[in-house]
Amino acid sequence: MTTLYHCPDARSFRCLWLLEEMQHPYELQQMAFPPRTSAPDYLKINPTGSVPFLQDESITLSESGAILEYLATRYPSAGLAVAQGHPAHGPWLNWLHFGEASLTTPLATMLRYQYFEPAERRQPAVVADFREFFLNRLALVDAALQGHDYLVDDRFTAADVSVGYALMLSKMLGLHEAFPPAVLGYWNRLRERDGYKAAKAAQRVTA
Structure with a gap:
């Protein structure tokens, strides 16, 4: 299961948008901004208290650019990456x-x-x-x-x-x-x- 921790229109929106483009099943855990104060238990999951935070099976990531790269390359059938070796x-x-x-x-x-x-x-x-x-x-x-x-x-x-x-x-x-x-x-x-x-x-x- 892929789980995304998210605040509306924060950087985590990038990840939510990509998941929807991929039509990849996910669970959305949405919090008010800033989550470090609105959802203090979230710090137990992500000590930075920031979003995004992605859990994909045993993999966890907290940088939006890294999450985009991970998802696009981990699930290439969605066609949203450019493969290594390609000129682009x-x-x-x-x-x-x-x-x-x-x-x-x-x-x-x-x-x-x-x-x-x-x-x-x-x-x-x-x-x-x-x-x-x-x-x-x-x-x-x-x-x-x-x-x-x-x-x-x-x-x-x-x-x-x-x-x-x-x-x-x-x-x-x-x-x-x-x-x-x-x-x-x-x-x-x-x-x-x-x-x-x-x-x-x-x-x-x-x-």
Whole structure:
């Protein structure tokens, strides 16, 4: 059995979205954010108190990028990985982790210093700096999409889930107004996918 510990629209949404795209059976354990305070018993399972946390038989993982890579390669029949030896394998790995390291990290910093910190600790200059950082990295996504519907191998893969989550998060921050046309079209394709819609519905049902 595959079990995903999740908070609505947190980084664990990446994993939920991929599971729905795979049509892989799973159990969803949904908690309020932040789980380290809303569900203290969760610390016995995952001492970091963060999400995602995935249990797949005897395997446990707690990093969203690692979970995407694990699921896509562990269950290749879903067709969401690019196999080793394929010319697009390296670019696939790069985009898979780019979504977290280069796109989501600056957004998380923006969220912290714009909304989550007490008023006296909020940092508008930090928010502005990381907004610029995000948009600079987004230009690389725009370049990769010129003439293509998806990032790798001209098909939808787990890399699109990784980057797509960052676009979802950036929309919550109002940054979608700065999306270049190719990125906006890409985001619209992603959010119309059945897997994305099913993941959104799953977290609403569980709430």
